[in-house]
């Protein structure tokens with residue numbers, strides 16, 4: 034593989050939640066390359082969501098560095114971090130977090146309101162939302178339907194389209210397939226990766242479900258990447 038700069042680097046990162054002395058997340062080094070698909074596996078309480086929050090800059094490491102697309106996250110103010118996240122990271126939440134009364138089209142376009150660079154890359158928002166729906170296997174009629182009226186599998190694909198629109202360099206997914214059976218999960222990942230690979234987007238997904246492993250370029254375990262990851266409940 035040719036040498037390229039990682040899209041994400043964590044270096045000597047340490048994080049503790051206040052009042053949770055037993056949980057101490059320490060990551061010496063983690064690098065994700067452009068276009069890689071990486072699955073991070075870990076049991077409940079191992080710190081997967083904490084890790085995603087550190088990458089997204091919604092929390093800041095107490096020491097060490099989180100560098101996304103060449104930017105040290107801690108060097109940005111809170112509002113700069115919000116803008117940076119919107120432009121550089123497509124998010125697929127566990128519960129999808131769609132606006133149930135808004136149309137699918139509006140849900141997909143939502144991140145562009147906060148992401149100038151992604152908006153500029155898109156051009157015609159309606160046409161791009163339609164293309165993404167088609168490529169993710171959704172019928173054209175869903176574009177104008179309210180998101181809350183769709184099946185779970187359809188909502189998941191809308192959540193993927195919302196993360197993909199405007200081609201952010203990194204997509205972070207928090208167990209987005211957990212509500213679906215194994216065959217649907219596998220189809221979903223195939224569709225997601227076909228889109229992400231077309232733009233060299235890196236996909237990092239966290240899950241407790243090792244059955245997904247063979248579809249990813251790399252599988253990491255929280256117990257391996259963290260020096261002390263403990264499920265302190």
Ligand SMILES: Nc1ncnc2c1ncn2[C@@H]1O[C@H](COP(=O)(O)OP(=O)(O)OP(=O)(O)O)[C@@H](O)[C@H]1O
Nearest residue numbers: 050053056075076077078079080081082083265266
């Ligand atoms: N907002 C918070 N405030 C205080 N402690 C928190 C907070 N979020 C997580 N923790 C604690 O951090 C530890 C790791 O939790 P985290 O949610 O990151 O794990 P996880 O691997 O994502 O778990 P799950 O798979 O159950 O979602 C737990 O001990 C948890 O109680």
